Amino acid sequence: MAMAMAMAMAAAEPLPAVAAAPGARLESVRALAGLFREAQHREMAKESVFQDLLEILRSTSSEIEQAYKDSCELVDLDTSLLLIAECFRCLRNACVECARNQHVMRFLIVTDYFLKCPELVEALYAKLSNQERVTLLELMMVNVCEKNLHTNEEMNVFMRHADFLAGRFQEKYEAVLKLTSAEDADEEALVAIRLLDVLCEMTSNNGQLEYLQTLPGLLETVLDTLRLTHLAGKQTVNVFTATHAVTGQEEVLHPAVDFKSHLIRLIGNLCYKNKENQDKVYELDGIPLILDNCSIDDNNPFVNPWAVYAIRNLTEQNERNQELIAQMEEKGLADNSALESMGLEIEKRDDKLILRSVRKKPS
Template identity: 70%
Template sequence: KITPKVPSNILRFSKYPAPFEELGALHIGCWNCLNHQDEKTVAYCCMVLFTCLNPERTRELQEESNLNVALAVLQASRKYPESEWTFLIVTNHLLKCPELVKAMYAKLSNQERASFLELIQSEIGENNTVISAETAKFLVNCFKEKCQAVLILAFAANDDDEEALVTIRLVDVLCEMTSNSGHLECLQACPDLLEVTVKTLQLTHLAGKQSTNIFTVTHSGQEQSCHPAVGFKSHLIRLIGNLCYKNKANQDKVYDLDGIPLILDNCSIDDNNPFVSQWAVYTIRNLTEQNERNQELIARMEQQGLADNSVLEKMGLKVEKRDQKLILRSSGKTPHL
């Protein structure tokens, strides 16, 4: 069996800073080979391409005449998920170029975008440096534009809506990014991200109360549904908690948006949102840390019967009355997570 050999006249291009478009036959050949039916041909093509790419050539892939090569690499990575060379091109080159990420995203179908976002999410967890601040802000804007698309999932006939699935994947990515110290400060300062997240939680919570759907709280104890929106409200609450971590301005913004009663209303066990009560505990902790106004609001709600005392106990909190003033303080008990 003959093993293909990479021609030396192609490999030599990796030693010179020539623009990608000047690689001539290599540019045309790459696209043809990346779309070849033979997996080994695709792998060898990716090996050559990886060797030839550098930051300057990667930026040139965003140009209309070259973009098809980058898109073909993404397609190959989906078709052959175990391929090491496609993975290396995507993570070491494509994802590190914000302009190229934007150009590729604009050309992808919703189904392809969802897969692309899954890839980004997996990389954020492994490597802090893959996604730049500019790319993070771009993904925030994508979420802000499409956040309400998920509401269509309240209707059973639309449980496979691809645009809604993209919104779900965007929230997953933003949760992962805000769990990473390298991206947290940047995203905490993103205009309107917190407001859009709180409002999306409000809308999905309301949709779940108006009719029985995937956003409705359930306690059936049955096997977890495979619906794509399972866990969506949990992740919204997690995102709010991350954005409010040691950030007084965002803590106050959630107060102004009436987000605290909303989160307290999502503290019960919900089969459609695994770990929602745990994320609610975490978020309330972040909202009340060194924030007397938020603490006082929860204390007043408990006094008026608007906040379940058992829920506060699970959070490791209790309400005390001191000098005619209600105070929320730690009970000294470990929160039930």
């Protein structure tokens, strides 16, 4: 009982001063993370504890950032990186089923103090577990959604993050295939899903899109991922199999829900007013693949609108892509009803098939 009381008191006490050695701070934060595994300690944590964590994160990230900028070696660099990782572990534990602490955590991230240093993010990412990486990516998502870039420095930071995240997705995209057999969501697969989510948001801002459209290999990887998951869904019945529940609107809670929709969304974004990427999708047989994913699918409830968007971006001022879809429809390789649902139709002019938009009549 005395031990429990002592631990509870520790959860309410301030952490060591910022001036303390990284090792001492790491030990205290690690102990606090252990305390927050229990609901009673999460509920009784004072806001001052989170402010202390904030100061530790700020000071440690500033020290690492300055060391990178000055190209000098930081004493206890590994300990400092572990300290930041442990702060995230502590925050994650504190937020489990605790709305009050979740609100505080959101405040910490919206300040985005450490996201201003790409080198720090990359070094920290390498130290985190897959579960912690998911948390970090969700926090970066908040930052991307709320951040408008105004200065060259902000844009440079964004480009570094985009390069890094695209690279990690290209490394880990095949991990999502583990979801075809796993009963529980695989943590490595969850990382790939969150990476895709962040990239979708990054490409949704016109001011940042042009840079992302030029990232080497990103479009090819997204197409490969769509092809692999689509094939996996046809080979066996799993989360990537197109399903349609006739009898009810059952909510699907699997983390891979809308994964294929997001892949098609990202393809559409990367091809927006970009002839080179439009042609690349043609050359990689991506257009038939997208059209084959237009059917009603409870696992991807928004797939049709994103397919409409992608096809429009692929065919805009691109006659070769338009002709391909028209030829597919004529040969019965493209579902005419799917094209109609997209507001498109095939018209024959002078022995040439034309894909054109149809203005829908008001209902």
